Amino acid sequence: MPTTFLDFEKPIADLEGAIMELRHRGNGEGVDIAEEVSRLQAKVERQLRATYAKLTPWQRVQVARHPERPHALRYIETLVSEYTPLAGDRAFAEDAAIVGGLGRFRGRPCLVIGQEKGDDTESRIRHNFGMVKPEGYRKAQRLMKLADRFGLPVITFVDTAGAYPGVDAEARGQAEAIARSIEVCLELGVPLVSLVIGEGGSGGAVALAAANRVLMLEHAVYSVITPEGCASILWRSADAAQEAAEALRLTSDDLKKLGVCDAVIPEPLGGAHRDPEAAIKAAGDALETELTSLDGMDAATLRQHRRDKFLAMGQKGL
Amino acid sequence: MNWLTNFVRPKLRALVARKEAPENLWLKCPNCEQMLFHRDLEANQQVCNQCNHHLRIKPAARLSQLFDDGKYETHALPRTVLDPLKFRDRKRYTDRLKEAQAENGANAEALVVASGKLGGYQAVVSVCDFAFMGGSMGIAVGEGLLMAAGLAIDNQAPLIVFSASGGARMQEAILSLMQMPRTTIAVQRVKEAGLPYIVVLTDPTTGGVTASFAMLGDIHIAEPGALIGFSGQRVIQDTIRETLPPGFQRAEYQFDHGMVDMIVHRHKMRDTLIRLVNLLLKRPAEEDLPAAA
Ligand SMILES: [Zn+2]
Numbered sequence: 001m002p003t004t005f006l007d008f009e010k011p012i013a014d015l016e017g018a019i020m021e022l023r024h025r026g027n028g029e030g031v032d033i034a035e036e037v038s039r040l041q042a043k044v045e046r047q048l049r050a051t052y053a054k055l056t057p058w059q060r061v062q063v064a065r066h067p068e069r070p071h072a073l074r075y076i077e078t079l080v081s082e083y084t085p086l087a088g089d090r091a092f093a094e095d096a097a098i099v100g101g102l103g104r105f106r107g108r109p110c111l112v113i114g115q116e117k118g119d120d121t122e123s124r125i126r127h128n129f130g131m132v133k134p135e136g137y138r139k140a141q142r143l144m145k146l147a148d149r150f151g152l153p154v155i156t157f158v159d160t161a162g163a164y165p166g167v168d169a170e171a172r173g174q175a176e177a178i179a180r181s182i183e184v185c186l187e188l189g190v191p192l193v194s195l196v197i198g199e200g201g202s203g204g205a206v207a208l209a210a211a212n213r214v215l216m217l218e219h220a221v222y223s224v225i226t227p228e229g230c231a232s233i234l235w236r237s238a239d240a241a242q243e244a245a246e247a248l249r250l251t252s253d254d255l256k257k258l259g260v261c262d263a264v265i266p267e268p269l270g271g272a273h274r275d276p277e278a279a280i281k282a283a284g285d286a287l288e289t290e291l292t293s294l295d296g297m298d299a300a301t302l303r304q305h306r307r308d309k310f311l312a313m314g315q316k317g318l
Numbered sequence: 319m320n321w322l323t324n325f326v327r328p329k330l331r332a333l334v335a336r337k338e339a340p341e342n343l344w345l346k347c348p349n350c351e352q353m354l355f356h357r358d359l360e361a362n363q364q365v366c367n368q369c370n371h372h373l374r375i376k377p378a379a380r381l382s383q384l385f386d387d388g389k390y391e392t393h394a395l396p397r398t399v400l401d402p403l404k405f406r407d408r409k410r411y412t413d414r415l416k417e418a419q420a421e422n423g424a425n426a427e428a429l430v431v432a433s434g435k436l437g438g439y440q441a442v443v444s445v446c447d448f449a450f451m452g453g454s455m456g457i458a459v460g461e462g463l464l465m466a467a468g469l470a471i472d473n474q475a476p477l478i479v480f481s482a483s484g485g486a487r488m489q490e491a492i493l494s495l496m497q498m499p500r501t502t503i504a505v506q507r508v509k510e511a512g513l514p515y516i517v518v519l520t521d522p523t524t525g526g527v528t529a530s531f532a533m534l535g536d537i538h539i540a541e542p543g544a545l546i547g548f549s550g551q552r553v554i555q556d557t558i559r560e561t562l563p564p565g566f567q568r569a570e571y572q573f574d575h576g577m578v579d580m581i582v583h584r585h586k587m588r589d590t591l592i593r594l595v596n597l598l599l600k601r602p603a604e605e606d607l608p609a610a611a
Pocket residue numbers: 347348349350351352366367368369370371
């Protein structure tokens with residue numbers, strides 16, 4: 001049971017609160033509460049099903065940003081054995097907003113990279129809330145080139161509100177770092193599969209996702225700008241974030257229709273944060289399928305495949 | 319007196335209006351506030367003759383300053399899907415596009431692709447138009463750059479891009495973001511063909527354009543004082559609450575931080591580009607060539 005409830009999950013929070021209360025009281029008085037608990041649990045499930053079946057784009061943004069949603073390191077630790085983190089850009093610094101290293105994904109030696117948001121105050125600060133600085137993108141480039149040299153497939157886990165907008169990031173060439181990362185992605189002679197696990201925030205996300213296959217979790221979002229940012233520019237009011245979220249077409253189903261996303265991975269009932277293990281397993285299965293589909297392609301074919309995929313985009317609208 | 323006010327002035331005004339003269343014959347320099355006569359400004363390539371401030375300049379003026387004898391050919395951008403997402407904010411995107419085309423020309427977009435002779439050799443030049451929806455990059459700009467790359471390769475010519483953009487075209491949402499990899503592919507093709515790709519960063523170049531094709535040049539030139547960066551200054555101030563250092567994100571700042579090779583005055587742009595291209599392509603020096611016809 002999550003401990004953070006989103007605004008629209010209030011009725012669910014109330015029901016789950018009632019269940020906890022019953023259990024607590026039941027323990028003391030020795031009465032049979034099992035029947036009442038299971039009745040309430042069925043109600044929770046119905047409510048979750050109803051709510052999550054028709055999430056608005058803005059609600060999806062909330063789910064994608066849910067603090068208890070599994071983040072990149074959890075995917076890596078669950079899916080990748082012998083995970084061996086690598087660090088640093090060899091030029092300026094180590095940026096913990098980018099995590100990555102060598103490991104074995106379902107038996108296959110590979111290289112994984114992720115944007116890590118952190119799960120508590122301390123780790124959020126350490127990972128800079130998943131907002132990558134130039135040194136992070138340069139570290140990602142270094143790791144991708146390493147994978148290329150040794151013929152290892154690359155998996156990236158995308159989850160960022162956007163590249164870090166700071167004076168120091170600009171001073172060290174944030175724009176160049178992102179541009180070069182896109183270029184490196186497109187040059188790889190090894191399979192590159194990207195999975196948007198939460199927020200795919202603008203250039204900061206595409207820097208790791210110019211991939212052969214781009215997957216999204218069902219409630220993940222991928223957008224050119226945050227709904228809040230879009231609202232304040234185009235509507236001149238941050239209050240219009242809900243409308244902006246709708247206009248931006250940032251949900252996995254819309255992006256699938258547009259050919260930006262190749263496959264959508266269904267999430268457990270109530271979102272990945274309600275059953276992270278199940279969500280991660282489903283993601284692993286999908287990644288394995290995609291990697292297998294790229295098996296046997298040589299370097300030139302992989303590069304061409306990636307180019308063709310991006311060149312085909314935008315030929316049709318919704 | 320009467321003759322002057324009743325006859326000459328209206329007649330002059332009519333004449334001037336017909337010849338699409340600027341609304342104001344005098345323009346205040348945004349930097350030093352000196353009043354500048356529009357013809358002087360034009361003659362000086364839109365550079366303030368008092369403080370050297372480089373004013374923003376329309377693609378047509380830019381191209382005629384650049385090519386030999388001011389002669390060049392423009393290439394229509396490929397047809398693309400208009401308003402693929404049926405985007406509407408306070409206004410419809412289609413209406414915003416119509417307004418921008420009413421101001422900038424019937425088939426205008428935020429990119430102009432041209433080719434012609436530069437120092438006697440064929441060159442392809444793409445110029446972003448900041449006056450068209452803030453130079454924002456959507457599908458049309460992406461397709462335009464891909465076309466420009468194709469032209470350069472077909473003609474074995476260098477590709478020179480003058481960047482100016484507020485970033486991605488938000489009304490094309492994710493499809494505008496996808497122009498970052500798409501324009502990167504355009505650049506890769508030029509590079510793979512062994513042809514020079516030179517970027518001239520002009521005021522302002524920000525967002526997704528900077529973070530894609532504008533930062534991938536073989537050589538980066540900036541115009542003096544041009545704003546060049548990824549994040550907008552207000553975004554940086556609002557979200558990070560940092561004070562911005564003086565000259566932040568200006569061409570000189572980017573030069574000091576290693577992001578551009580040189581800052582070149584507009585008067586010297588043509589000569590500089592010719593020299594760079596000729597050196598990269600191992601051509602003879604310009605003075606050794608027969609005089610251009
Ligand atoms: Zn001036």
